[in-house]
Structures are given as C-alpha cells and as structure tokens.
Amino acid sequence: MHLFAVRVFLGILFCAPHLCLGCPPGCECFFVTRTVKCVSQDLLTVPQSIPGYSRTVIITGNNIHQIGPDSFTELENVTNIILSNNRIVEVASHSFSALPNLRLLDLSGNQLALIHPEALSIPGSPLQELNLSRALHNFTALTDLATALRWGGLGGLLRLDLSGNHLGLLPPVMFSHLPSLQQLHLANNSLVAVYGGTFTGVDRLEVLDLTRNAFRTLRTDALQELEALGSIRILLGDNPYSCSCEIRDYVAWLNETRARVDADAVRCASPSGLSGTRVRGLGVQAIGCVGPVAAEVADLTLQTSYVFLGLVLGFVGMVFLFVLYLNRNGMKKWINDMRDACRDVLEGYHYRYEIDSDPRLGHISAGAGRGRQPGLALPQQLPSDTCIVQVPTDTRVKQVSPSDHP
Numbered sequence: 001m002h003l004f005a006v007r008v009f010l011g012i013l014f015c016a017p018h019l020c021l022g023c024p025p026g027c028e029c030f031f032v033t034r035t036v037k038c039v040s041q042d043l044l045t046v047p048q049s050i051p052g053y054s055r056t057v058i059i060t061g062n063n064i065h066q067i068g069p070d071s072f073t074e075l076e077n078v079t080n081i082i083l084s085n086n087r088i089v090e091v092a093s094h095s096f097s098a099l100p101n102l103r104l105l106d107l108s109g110n111q112l113a114l115i116h117p118e119a120l121s122i123p124g125s126p127l128q129e130l131n132l133s134r135a136l137h138n139f140t141a142l143t144d145l146a147t148a149l150r151w152g153g154l155g156g157l158l159r160l161d162l163s164g165n166h167l168g169l170l171p172p173v174m175f176s177h178l179p180s181l182q183q184l185h186l187a188n189n190s191l192v193a194v195y196g197g198t199f200t201g202v203d204r205l206e207v208l209d210l211t212r213n214a215f216r217t218l219r220t221d222a223l224q225e226l227e228a229l230g231s232i233r234i235l236l237g238d239n240p241y242s243c244s245c246e247i248r249d250y251v252a253w254l255n256e257t258r259a260r261v262d263a264d265a266v267r268c269a270s271p272s273g274l275s276g277t278r279v280r281g282l283g284v285q286a287i288g289c290v291g292p293v294a295a296e297v298a299d300l301t302l303q304t305s306y307v308f309l310g311l312v313l314g315f316v317g318m319v320f321l322f323v324l325y326l327n328r329n330g331m332k333k334w335i336n337d338m339r340d341a342c343r344d345v346l347e348g349y350h351y352r353y354e355i356d357s358d359p360r361l362g363h364i365s366a367g368a369g370r371g372r373q374p375g376l377a378l379p380q381q382l383p384s385d386t387c388i389v390q391v392p393t394d395t396r397v398k399q400v401s402p403s404d405h406p
C-alpha cells in the first residue's frame with residue numbers, strides 16, 4: 001500500500017498522467033527532461049507510441065535488425081535519437097523523414113550493411129551531427145554511406161563520426177556534399193594514405209581527427225590535401241610512423257604548416273633507434289637522407305657505373321677482335337692490296353719529287369700546269385746539254401770560213 005502511494009506520488013510529481021499513459025512498454029519516459037529511454041530490453045523493433053513531447057529518444061542495447069520509414073512516426077519535438085548498439089543491419093529509405101527537428105542521430109556500435117541512398121533524407125535538412133562510430137559492417141557499407149551522404153541533403157551537417165570502422169581508404173570526394181561540416185572524426189581506422197580530392201568541398205572544416213590509423217608517412221599529395229584545409233586543427237598522433245628518409249616531406253610539412261597539428265603525439269614507431277622520437281623537427285641526417293651513409297651509397301653507385309662502363313667497352317673490343325679474326329684472310333688480301341696501292345702511290349710521288357727537284361725541268365711541269373701540250377713546246381726549249389737523238393731537219397750548220405771576213 002505504502003509503495004503504491006509513493007509511486008502515485010512520484011507519477012503525479014514527474015509526469016502528467018495523460019502523458020505517462022503513452023509510454024511504450026519496456027521504456028521509461030521522463031516528462032521533465034522530455035526523454036524516453038528504452039535500454040537493453042531486447043526490443044526487436046523501435047517501439048511505437050513514443051510520447052509527442054519527447055525531445056530525446058534513447059534506444060540502446062536491443063536487437064533491432066532494421067530501421068524503416070515506419071519506425072518513427074511524426075514527432076515534431078524530437079531533436080536527438082540515440083540508436084547505438086542495437087545490431088542494426090539495415091537503414092531503409094526515408095527512415096527519419098517524420099522528424100523535422102532531428103539534430104543528432106547516433107547509430108554507433110551497429111553493423112550497418114545496407115544503407116539506402118535516401119536513408120538520411122529529412123525535409124529541411126535539420127541534421128547537424130551523425131555518429132557512425134563502429135557502425136559500418138564492411139567497405140560496401142562505406143560506399144553505400146557515401147551515396148547516402150550525397151543524396152541525403154545534409155547541407156547542415158556539422159559533425160560526422162566515422163571512427164573505428166576498419167576503413168582502409170576513403171572514396172574520393174566522399175564529403176563533397178557536406179559544405180557545413182566542421183568536425184570529421186576518422187580516428188581508429190586503418191587508413192594508410194590520404195589521396196588528393198579526399199576532402200574536396202569541406203570548406204568549413206575546423207577539426208580533422210586522423211589519430212590511431214595506419215599511416216607510416218604522409219606523401220606529397222596527402223600533404224597538399226591537408227595544407228589546403230588551412231589553419232584547422234588536424235590530429236595525426238598515434239600512427240606507426242616510419243622515420244626513414246621517406247618521411248622527409250612529412251617532416252618538412254610539420255616544420256612549417258599553418259595547420260594546428262598535435263605534434264607532441266606525432267612520434268616515430270620505427271626504426272628502433274628513433275622509436276618514440278617526435279617527428280617534427282627531425283633533421284635530414286637523423287632520418288638518413290644525407291650524411292656519410294648516403295654519400296657512401298652515392299660513391300658506390302658511381303663506382304658501379306664505372307665498372308659497368310668498363311665491362312661494356314671490354315665486350316665491344318672483344319667482339320671487334322673476334323670479327324677481325326673471322327675475316328683474317330680477307331683482311332690479309334686487303335692489307336696486301338692496300339700496301340701495293342700505297343707503294344704505287346708512293347713511287348709515283350717519289351718520281352714526281354725527283355722531276356720537281358730538277359731545276360731544269362721546273363718549267364715543264366709549270367707549262368703542263370697551264371694546259372699546254374708539252375710535246376710541242378719541248379724541242380724548242382730544251383737546254384743545250386739535253387741529249388737529242390735526232391737532229392731536226394731544218395737545222396743548218398753554217399760553214400764559217402776566214403775568207404768571209406774582210
């Protein structure tokens with residue numbers, strides 16, 4: 001009797017009877033805080049008849065397979081719906097369309113495998129925060145989500161949580177239809193790279209959380225993508241950074257970026273000599289880019305190329321000698337021919353030289369050089385001591401007698 005009286009008293013105190021009557025089975029309804037809670041009740045569907053005054057609906061730890069357009073009827077005052085850990089697999093089209101003031105939707109801790117392209121469409125785009133932490137079953141669900149983000153008319157979304165989803169890569173321009181997005185949580189995934197275009201369109205971003213992923217370094221295209229976000233807060237800690245020369249561009253970016261990075265948490269995981277060292281401020285020598293080791297390597301490369309050049313030249317020479325050997329008979333003949341030819345030529349020169357060096361014959365060659373026929377000019381111009389076999393016929397030997405002289 002006493003207990004019953006207390007209950008009635010509490011009921012009158014905290015909720016008007018006509019409203020409390022509407023509380024669905026297995027749920028607790030709090031009129032003062034405008035909250036409905038259905039926690040760990042093994043519910044198989046979203047309970048119907050949620051009171052109209054509700055602002056916050058918390059349905060967690062149940063066994064609800066599917067959310068559909070009938071799950072939530074017209075509830076004009078609901079702003080927050082928390083559906084975490086319900087083993088939800090499917091979110092059908094227009095599941096939340098009857099909630100014109102829904103600002104926070106928490107689907108974390110489910111196993112979403114089917115997300116309809118218009119699953120998140122709500123007239124008026126009221127949604128500001130979407131929590132999908134540990135909610136995606138596999139990569140197919142991620143591509144489904146990318147489509148739903150595109151078709152959902154989520155122009156007012158400010159916060160998106162995709163942490164803990166084993167994501168290995170992000171589809172390009174996945175967030176381009178979220179122009180108001182301020183916080184993007186991608187922590188605790190398996191991302192190894194950020195590609196150009198990943199954050200295209202998120203021009204109002206203020207916080208990007210990439211902690212606890214699988215980055216060993218960030219390459220140039222990733223750094224350009226991050227730098228394009230401006231002076232925002234970027235969390236990059238707790239990644240397995242490999243502090244070899246490959247990390248050089250990342251160090252340089254950390255050294256001078258205008259983004260606010262959690263540089264204290266960005267530390268080398270390997271090699272063991274640098275494990276735990278802060279990545280920002282690392283010198284190029286510390287990560288083995290220049291210095292004695294690199295110089296020796298360069299020297300060795302140079303030596304190797306010289307050795308290679310020598311080998312190539314030696315090989316070419318051997319081939320040449322081998323060809324000569326194969327052609328030795330032809331070569332001998334050729335050499336003999338050449339020698340004969342040379343001898344002829346040399347003898348010819350020798351002869352010419354002898355003629356040229358005789359001063360009495362100098363004019364012959366000169367006359368020949370002018371194109372005259374030497375045979376005609378020769379007899380008249382021969383010097384006196386030239387041996388002439390035939391005396392020319394018109395030569396008269398004049399008899400000179402003393403009587404001719406008076």
Ligand SMILES: *[C@@H]1O[C@H](CO)[C@@H](O)[C@H](O)[C@H]1NC(C)=O
Binds near residue numbers: 052053054076077
């Ligand atoms: C929603 O809230 C407003 C203002 O608090 C109230 O007037 C209205 O009756 C509520 N709607 C329902 C269905 O209870």
Ligand SMILES: *[C@@H]1O[C@H](CO)[C@@H](O)[C@H](O)[C@H]1NC(C)=O
Binds near residue numbers: 106160161
């Ligand atoms: C999303 O939900 C998880 C737990 O379900 C919580 O830890 C996390 O803080 C939520 N994300 C945001 C951005 O509030």
Ligand SMILES: *[C@@H]1O[C@H](CO)[C@@H](O)[C@H](O)[C@H]1NC(C)=O
Binds near residue numbers: 113137138139140141
């Ligand atoms: C993801 O899971 C669904 C349902 O289990 C399956 O049909 C689909 O093939 C899976 N996709 C991948 C990429 O594993």
Ligand SMILES: *[C@@H]1O[C@H](CO)[C@@H](O)[C@H](O)[C@H]1NC(C)=O
Binds near residue numbers: 134164165188
């Ligand atoms: C990271 O994600 C895994 C798998 O989703 C989860 O089991 C783990 O609790 C998460 N860790 C943290 C620190 O959030």
Ligand SMILES: *[C@@H]1O[C@H](CO)[C@@H](O)[C@H](O)[C@H]1NC(C)=O
Binds near residue numbers: 249255280283
């Ligand atoms: C980063 O800055 C430190 C000094 O603060 C400098 O010694 C180091 O060489 C820089 N690293 C790169 C890769 O620019």
